[in-house]
Amino acid sequence: MRISRQHWEALLAELNDACRQRHLLTYRALIERLQLPAPAMQTLVAALEYLATLDARSERPLRSSLVISQGASRLPRPGFFECVTRLGRFTGPSDGAAAASWHAAEVARVFEFDYPQEP
Template identity: 75%
Template sequence: MTLRISRQHWQGLLEALEEARCQRHLLTYRSLIERLQLPPPAMTTLAAALEYLAALDVQAGQPLRSALVISQGASRLPRPGFFECVGRLGRFSGAPDGTAAAAWHAAEVVRVFEFEFVGGSE
C-alpha cells in the first residue's frame, strides 16, 4: 500500500519540526497529527512521512529531524518503527528500546537542535 501526504500537510510537518528545532523542544506523534489535522489513517501517514524525511536527511548527510517526534508514553522516545527505519538507513543499530536507543536518540536530538537546515524541504 502506498500512502501519500498532501503538499499542505508535508509543508506543515516541515514547519512544525523547524519550529520545534528552533525552540529546542520535542513533539509527540499525537500533537503533530492534531496540528496537521491529518485524515485517517493519520498515524500511518505520519510515520511514512517521517520515514521519508529521515531518508532525505540521510541522503543530505544531515541529522534526522524526525528524531524530534516522540511517543507521549513513559519512554519519551520515538516509536520502535523509527529505530527500525534509522537502522535500515544505517544510522542506528540495536534494540529499539533500552539505554542504547535512549542514548542514541538523545545525541541525535542535540545534533538536530544544533544544525542549521537550509530551505527545510526536499
C-alpha cells in the same frame, strides 16, 4: 501512503519550529496540529520515514527524531528505530539505554544543525 503537499509543508514547519524552540513533539500532538485525515498515524509515520531518508541522503541529522511517543519512554516509536537501522544510522534494540542514548545525541545534533530553507 501519501501526504498532501500542504500537510508536508506544515510538517516541515512544525519540525522547524520545534528545532528553533528546542523541544520535542509527540506523534499525537503533531497529528492534531496538522489535522491529518485517517489513517493519520500511518500517514505521519510514512512522512517521517521519508524525511529521515532525505536527511540521511544529505548527511544531515534526522529531524524525524524530534517526534516521540507520549509514553514513559519519551522515545520515538519502534518503527523509527527500524527505519534508522535501515538507513545505517543506528544498530541495536529499539528500547533501552542504547536507543535512548542514540536518540538524545541525534536530537542534540538536530538542534545544532542549520537546515537549509525548503524550496
